[in-house]
Amino acid sequence: MDKVRVGLIGLGFGAEFIPIYQAHPNAEVTAICQRSRVKLDAVGERFGIAARYTDFREVLTDPNVDFVHINSPIPDHAPQSIAALKAGKHVMCTVPMATTLEEAREIVGLVRETGLKYMMAETVVYSREYLFIRELYDKGELGRIQYMQASHPQDMEGWPDYWKDMVPMHYATHVVAPLMAMVDGMADYVSCFGSGAVNDEITRRSGSPYAVESCHIKIKDSDVAAHVWRFLWDTARQYRESIDVYGAKKSFEWELMTGEHPVLHTAKRPEHEIAERVAVPDYAHLLPREIQKFTRAIVDEDHLSFIQGGGHGGSHPHMVNEFVNALLENRDPFPNVEQSANWTSVGICAHQSALKGGEIVKVPDFGKR
Numbered sequence: 001m002d003k004v005r006v007g008l009i010g011l012g013f014g015a016e017f018i019p020i021y022q023a024h025p026n027a028e029v030t031a032i033c034q035r036s037r038v039k040l041d042a043v044g045e046r047f048g049i050a051a052r053y054t055d056f057r058e059v060l061t062d063p064n065v066d067f068v069h070i071n072s073p074i075p076d077h078a079p080q081s082i083a084a085l086k087a088g089k090h091v092m093c094t095v096p097m098a099t100t101l102e103e104a105r106e107i108v109g110l111v112r113e114t115g116l117k118y119m120m121a122e123t124v125v126y127s128r129e130y131l132f133i134r135e136l137y138d139k140g141e142l143g144r145i146q147y148m149q150a151s152h153p154q155d156m157e158g159w160p161d162y163w164k165d166m167v168p169m170h171y172a173t174h175v176v177a178p179l180m181a182m183v184d185g186m187a188d189y190v191s192c193f194g195s196g197a198v199n200d201e202i203t204r205r206s207g208s209p210y211a212v213e214s215c216h217i218k219i220k221d222s223d224v225a226a227h228v229w230r231f232l233w234d235t236a237r238q239y240r241e242s243i244d245v246y247g248a249k250k251s252f253e254w255e256l257m258t259g260e261h262p263v264l265h266t267a268k269r270p271e272h273e274i275a276e277r278v279a280v281p282d283y284a285h286l287l288p289r290e291i292q293k294f295t296r297a298i299v300d301e302d303h304l305s306f307i308q309g310g311g312h313g314g315s316h317p318h319m320v321n322e323f324v325n326a327l328l329e330n331r332d333p334f335p336n337v338e339q340s341a342n343w344t345s346v347g348i349c350a351h352q353s354a355l356k357g358g359e360i361v362k363v364p365d366f367g368k369r
Helices: 013-023 037-047 056-060 074-086 101-114 128-138 161-165 173-182 200-206 289-295 304-314 316-329 337-355
Strands: 004-009 027-033 067-070 090-094 118-121 145-153 187-195 212-219 225-231 242-247 250-253 263-266 275-277
Touching: 004 013, 004 056, 004 316, 013 027, 013 037, 013 289, 013 316, 027 037, 027 056, 056 067, 056 074, 067 074, 067 316, 074 090, 074 101, 074 161, 090 316, 101 337, 118 316, 118 337, 128 173, 128 242, 128 250, 128 304, 145 173, 161 200, 173 212, 173 225, 173 242, 173 337, 187 337, 212 337, 225 337, 289 316, 304 316
Parallel strands: 004 027, 004 067, 067 090, 090 118, 145 225
Antiparallel strands: 145 242, 187 212, 212 225, 242 250, 250 263, 263 275
């Protein structure tokens, strides 16, 4: 197999990936799916794609589709992933993998049963910022990692209505994933506290009364602890997907405001020389030449995920390249299904802990390959 054939499900944010797949030397887009026929045809005409479906189940019966890339609303992620795996299709799905532990377990079980590949398309572990921190760590420049923290404040005004039903920590992978990935670790257990209060409508619809949830994570077989916090409503803060990593030699802190550079702290310097702002490089050179431009190119700059998310740090072509190569090389992608399930379950367990006043909640053991 020289090329893998993808069917894209969901063409809001998902349409961003079409030109990347079309330019990739080892991939092609053979089908697209969108509930709105008008939007479906507009995207199909724009990118020259003939096979167009308004029902995702039709994609699963298309023999010209090797894998599906799911970019549908969050409540659809797990049901569509499960259906795709049962239909014999490999799956790349945007975050989070699921919103219940039962769904996560079922996806892990299906991957093991079928031998198919699953990858949760977590943007942050392919962002230029994460790649920069990881490079510093791999070169020994950070030294021993002592502590990590991450935050994902987000104002959901103007987003689709279903977000009012969401528990913030059920969408926590942007903060959990990079911390676990930094130390190649899995979360063992969590303790989380709720803080403040959201309005009555959000409380009624989501079942969560808290404005902010703040969670400590114990990493399995590690002496490093991590802390994450998350909100969606009724709290004033510019959008931020932050990672702070504190090492014995150097520490990295995410910028406080959009447009700033992050800060690198270096130990054993005079106090006024410890902190310096650094420009994070791009990592397009890690990609095939044909898709390198997509670390900077965005099709729809007005989409809220890019206005708030800073273009996802140039991650999209890296994720595409990883999953395409994993299929061609018959290996697990990064993250694999067990990592995806662990990272997703941290947020689910964190909310359970918050509802119990911070009680320690064990994260399910999905195994590790």
